Amino acid sequence: MKVFKFGGASVKDAPAVRNMTAIVKSFSNEPLLIVVSAMGKTTNALERIIQLYKTGGDYVAEINALKAFHQTIVKALFTDAGPIQEALDEITEEMYMHLEQSGDEDWQYDKIVSLGEVLSSVIVHRYFLQEGLSCTWADARNLVRTDSTFREGKVDWEQTEVNIRSLKEKLEHTLVITQGFIGGDADSQTTTLGREGSDYTAAIFASCLQAESVTIWKDVPGVMNADPKRIPNAEVFPELPYKEAAEMTYYGASVIHPKTIKPLALKNIPLYVKSFLNPDLPGTKIHDCRIDHLPPLIVFKENQCLVSCKVTDYTFVDEEQLTTIFHALSELNIRLNVMQNSAISFSFCIDFRENKLNALIGRLQEQFEVYYNTNLTLITIKNYDEHSFESYRKQSGILMEQSSRSTLQVLVRM
Ligand code: ASP
Ligand code: MG
Numbered sequence: 001m002k003v004f005k006f007g008g009a010s011v012k013d014a015p016a017v018r019n020m021t022a023i024v025k026s027f028s029n030e031p032l033l034i035v036v037s038a039m040g041k042t043t044n045a046l047e048r049i050i051q052l053y054k055t056g057g058d059y060v061a062e063i064n065a066l067k068a069f070h071q072t073i074v075k076a077l078f079t080d081a082g083p084i085q086e087a088l089d090e091i092t093e094e095m096y097m098h099l100e101q102s103g104d105e106d107w108q109y110d111k112i113v114s115l116g117e118v119l120s121s122v123i124v125h126r127y128f129l130q131e132g133l134s135c136t137w138a139d140a141r142n143l144v145r146t147d148s149t150f151r152e153g154k155v156d157w158e159q160t161e162v163n164i165r166s167l168k169e170k171l172e173h174t175l176v177i178t179q180g181f182i183g184g185d186a187d188s189q190t191t192t193l194g195r196e197g198s199d200y201t202a203a204i205f206a207s208c209l210q211a212e213s214v215t216i217w218k219d220v221p222g223v224m225n226a227d228p229k230r231i232p233n234a235e236v237f238p239e240l241p242y243k244e245a246a247e248m249t250y251y252g253a254s255v256i257h258p259k260t261i262k263p264l265a266l267k268n269i270p271l272y273v274k275s276f277l278n279p280d281l282p283g284t285k286i287h288d289c290r291i292d293h294l295p296p297l298i299v300f301k302e303n304q305c306l307v308s309c310k311v312t313d314y315t316f317v318d319e320e321q322l323t324t325i326f327h328a329l330s331e332l333n334i335r336l337n338v339m340q341n342s343a344i345s346f347s348f349c350i351d352f353r354e355n356k357l358n359a360l361i362g363r364l365q366e367q368f369e370v371y372y373n374t375n376l377t378l379i380t381i382k383n384y385d386e387h388s389f390e391s392y393r394k395q396s397g398i399l400m401e402q403s404s405r406s407t408l409q410v411l412v413r414m
Helices: 014-025 042-054 059-077 082-100 105-113 115-130 157-165 168-173 198-209 242-251 261-266 319-331 354-364 386-394
Strands: 002-006 032-036 135-137 175-179 182-184 190-192 213-218 239-241 271-275 284-287 297-310 338-341 345-351 369-382 398-403 407-412
Touching (some): 014 115, 042 082, 042 105, 059 082, 059 115, 082 105, 157 198, 175 198, 198 261, 242 261, 242 297, 242 369, 319 354, 386 398
Parallel strands (some): 002 032, 135 175, 239 284
Antiparallel strands (some): 182 190, 271 284, 297 369
């Protein structure tokens, strides 16, 4: 059996849903499990709704807009929109109910934000049925078991495997459609796996079902060596080793969610990244292979912040001081993207998140003079060649630079 994942862009409007249905139809003579994300930018809209509710803004208008967005899709797709309209009303009611509930913020966030995937999967499921596809709707909240870390659920693989394997028999007779990004804890409370987590969901299902492959359908022709919006002559990789793909995601390539590769590599399940706009193109195959000469891979990671801790008393940066810094970072759950030390200072680059940065600075200021710059971009060139090495080092606005034998990183104000 195969696992297909369709992200938000592939179900962003009625023509997109028709297009993804045509793709599914062309594979429907084999066992298939389909993971869908929320439609278009629904998850961002749901985050806005929560924010508006909390700050006394007009969340009702935002809910109405989101409902209208889905209604437009439904009206264009269905000959009889009645039953699906009822489902849409129910899910909107649930949204209001969860907003008004009091409780932990992250717990509430997951209950609300997960509804985007629920809505999307309900609509696509009904549309499949209308189009004559035999298909079962499965609720990922009861299948993907996580701990109770809301917004960043950690998968309980043992229980998840038991749950997901119960789908095996169904998959012999029908397609199964489920939701990306969402799961549930041992108390049946909804959790999510972190933003953009639907790719990871596809890998979880594939691993538990020992699928023959996973295909992520995207609006790009495959995994490319740079973002084509920035670098017009970017090329598609026909194939990539798991390790290379995993490292790309570490440096910030957003084409695949960082957690996706590991479960697949462990079971040797190939991952295809293909274009839903042009399904006949070969795309990229990520698998266990060796490639001797990869072209330079360029990743831009935006919204970076450079923090420098300076020693104030004419001593040098020593291991004890570094321990203090690392301790603060680890306690605040902040990941370092690059770091560098000099005699009297230690500098590092992190993703900018205002509340985390403030908490960090508060702690570091007890011992250091702290400086920081925001709005920076970290450019990583992996497998650089002479030309790319020289050209990225020559640009203006570089605040920090580092290179190894294979990788160059420059932190720039662009
Ligand atoms: N809908 C979720 C998000 O936008 C999950 C996903 O798209 O992968 O973050
Ligand atoms: Mg997405």
